[in-house]
Every structure is written in C-alpha cells, then in structure tokens.
Amino acid sequence: DGGITQSPKYLFRKEGQNVTLSCEQNLNHDAMYWYRQDPGQGLRLIYYSQIVNDFQKGDIAEGYSVSREKKESFPLTVTSAQKNPTAFYLCASSITGGPRGTDTQYFGPGTRLTVL
Amino acid sequence: QQQVKQSPQSLIVQKGGISIINCAYENTAFDYFPWYQQFPGKGPALLIAIRPDVSEKKEGRFTISFNKSAKQFSLHIMDSQPGDSATYFCAASTGGFGNEKLTFGTGTRLTIIP
Numbered sequence: 001d002g003g004i005t006q007s008p009k010y011l012f013r014k015e016g017q018n019v020t021l022s023c024e025q026n027l028n029h030d031a032m033y034w035y036r037q038d039p040g041q042g043l044r045l046i047y048y049s050q051i052v053n054d055f056q057k058g059d060i061a062e063g064y065s066v067s068r069e070k071k072e073s074f075p076l077t078v079t080s081a082q083k084n085p086t087a088f089y090l091c092a093s094s095i096t097g098g099p100r101g102t103d104t105q106y107f108g109p110g111t112r113l114t115v116l
Numbered sequence: 117q118q119q120v121k122q123s124p125q126s127l128i129v130q131k132g133g134i135s136i137i138n139c140a141y142e143n144t145a146f147d148y149f150p151w152y153q154q155f156p157g158k159g160p161a162l163l164i165a166i167r168p169d170v171s172e173k174k175e176g177r178f179t180i181s182f183n184k185s186a187k188q189f190s191l192h193i194m195d196s197q198p199g200d201s202a203t204y205f206c207a208a209s210t211g212g213f214g215n216e217k218l219t220f221g222t223g224t225r226l227t228i229i230p
Contacts, residue, residue, distance in 0.1 A: 004159075033217065040125070042205060042222040043160070058217070090159050104150065105218060107159030 004108035023091030122221025139206035
C-alpha cells in the first residue's frame with residue numbers, strides 16, 4: 001500500500017522547545033516537500049529536496065531545518081527560532097525528471113502542531 | 117509576492133448547481149496547473165490538472181477552463197453535491213526537471229447546501 005505517512009497526527013510542545021515532524025514515503029519519489037498551512041493563507045513552501053543529501057529553502061524557511069539522508073524520509077525540525085510555529089504541516093512528494101504530466105505532488109495526511 | 121490569486125475565498129452553492137472557482141497567475145513560464153481538494157484535517161488530493169496547450173479539460177463533473185492570453189484558469193463543478201464541500205486550491209508550476217515546486221492559491225472554502 002503505497003503512500004506518504006506523517007507522524008504524529010497531533011503534536012503539542014512547550015514554547016522554546018525544538019520539535020521534529022516525521023515524513024516517510026514508499027512511492028520511490030525523488031522529490032519531497034514541506035508546506036505550512038494557516039487559515040486563509042493557503043500552502044506555503046518551507047523546504048524541498050530533489051535528491052538525497054540535498055535540499056533547498058522555500059518561501060518561509062526561517063526557523064525550520066530539514067535533512068534528507070534517505071530517499072524515503074524527509075524530517076522537518078521546527079526550532080525555537082520559529083516565532084509562530086502553531087500550524088498544520090503537510091509533507092508531499094513527486095517524481096522528478098519525468099515526462100510532462102508526471103510531476104503531480106502527493107500529500108500526506110498532515111501534522112497539526114500546537115505550541116503552548 | 118503572491119503569484120497565483122484565487123477567488124472567491126468562500127462559496128455557497130445549492131445542491132445540483134454549478135460551483136465556479138477562479139485563479140489568475142502572473143508568471144508566464146507556468147506550465148502546469150493542478151487543482152487540489154482538501155477535506156478538514158486531511159492532506160490535499162489532486163483533483164484535476166491542465167497544461168496550457170489545451171483550453172479545457174473535463175473529468176466527470178469537474179472541468180478546468182484555461183485562458184492563456186488572460187492568464188486565468190477556473191474550476192467548474194457541475195451538479196454540485198454535499199460531498200463536494202471542501203477547500204479547493206489552485207496551483208501552478210513551471211514544470212520540468214528541477215521545477216516541480218508548486219505555487220498555491222489561498223484556497224476557496226466550498227459549501228454545498230441541500
């Protein structure tokens with residue numbers, strides 16, 4: 001059963017603590033993405049990675065960090081430097097370099113992070 | 117800088133009616149225009165997508181209309197059903213290797229009433 005898994009579904013943390021969100025995919029996709037979703041603002045790209053051991057900043061990377069040590073995994077760390085971390089975080093993946101029409105991004109179920 | 121503008125922010129349609137959501141873009145290099153559907157507490161799921169070499173694409177009750185000269189595209193949901201109640205996002209990308217990242221609109225919350 002192929003897909004993208006994110007864990008946990010709900011996460012609560014105290015202000016000032018770093019927290020790591022998990023994202024795993026078994027679709028054999030090269031590219032993975034992290035988005036943040038806030039009400040009325042759509043999806044904003046945090047980081048993306050097109051190959052293992054390489055990643056690029058998105059539009060709102062400040063206060064976040066990522067790693068891509070394995071093709072299947074792209075964890076996101078929300079650091080204490082992120083001023084407003086409470087949000088719904090979505091991970092996605094896609095193939096790269098394929099023919100036109102194959103660059104669809106597939107999303108995981110999301111993690112809702114609440115910082116108390 | 118928001119490169120994809122989506123309207124309306126919310127929409128209420130009677131069951132059986134036509135729901136229409138519009139998007140406009142600025143970057144003429146955009147080459148791929150998907151629409152995503154998202155239910156509360158879930159991740160978005162691809163609904164339908166179009167490339168600029170066609171002006172319309174239809175899949176079941178869902179149709180994308182694309183106007184390249186106006187830099188606009190829209191989603192039409194025919195015979196709207198209560199199960200269509202969700203948030204819809206348009207998006208765009210330049211496509212091709214290394215350009216798969218999407219720019220999303222701000223979303224439209226659609227409610228279908230009986």
